[in-house]
Amino acid sequence: MKGAAVTSPPVSPAVLFPDWAYKPAWSPGSRQVQLWHFLLELLSRGEGGAIGWGGEWGEFVIRDPERLARLWGERKGKPHMNYDKLSRALRYYYNKRILHKTKGKRFTYKFNFSKLILVNYPGYPPCHQRSQCLKVILISPPRT
DNA sequence: ACCGGAAAGG
DNA sequence: CCTTTCCGGT
Numbered sequence: 001m002k003g004a005a006v007t008s009p010p011v012s013p014a015v016l017f018p019d020w021a022y023k024p025a026w027s028p029g030s031r032q033v034q035l036w037h038f039l040l041e042l043l044s045r046g047e048g049g050a051i052g053w054g055g056e057w058g059e060f061v062i063r064d065p066e067r068l069a070r071l072w073g074e075r076k077g078k079p080h081m082n083y084d085k086l087s088r089a090l091r092y093y094y095n096k097r098i099l100h101k102t103k104g105k106r107f108t109y110k111f112n113f114s115k116l117i118l119v120n121y122p123g124y125p126p127c128h129q130r131s132q133c134l135k136v137i138l139i140s141p142p143r144t
Numbered sequence: 145a146c147c148g149g150a151a152a153g154g
Numbered sequence: 155c156c157t158t159t160c161c162g163g164t
Binding site (some may be wrong): 029032034035078080081084085086088089092 | 160
C-alpha cells in the first residue's frame with residue numbers, strides 16, 4: 001500500500017494518508033482537500049494549539065476554534081472562514097457517518113474511523129485503477 | 145454553542 | 155459532490 005506515513009509523538013495514533021489527501025487544491029485533476037483530511041493532518045502532526053486528540057478513541061477537541069478556522073481558510077483560500085461555517089461543514093459529516101458530536105463536551109467531536117475505512121475502499125479488491133486504489137486510510141489504535 | 149434547512153459555487 | 159455562506163431556531 002502506498003501513502004505518506006505520518007507518525008506522531010507518544011499520544012497520537014499513527015496515521016497512513018493516501019497521497020491524494022495531500023494534493024493541493026490547485027493541482028490539475030486532483031480533488032480538493034477535504035475537511036477531514038485537514039483535521040487528521042493537523043491531529044497526526046500533533047500541531048498543538050488549534051486541535052488535539054480527546055480522551056476516547058477517535059475523539060478530538062478543538063482547542064482554538066477561530067485559529068482552526070483561520071488555518072482551514074488559508075488552505076482553501078477562503079479568507080472569511082470562521083468556526084460557525086467550519087462547524088456547519090462538520091455537521092454535514094454526521095449523516096455521512098464520518099463524524100459525530102460528543103454531546104456535552106464543548107468543541108468535541110469524534111471520528112467514526114471504521115466507517116471512514118469503509119467509505120474509502122471503493123474498488124477493493126481488486127484494484128487496478130490508480131485513482132481508486134489509494135483511497136485507503138488506516139488508523140492504528142492508540143497505545144495505552 | 146450547537147443544530148440543520150436553503151441556496152449557491154467550484 | 156463537498157463545502158461555503160447565511161440564518162432562524164433551540
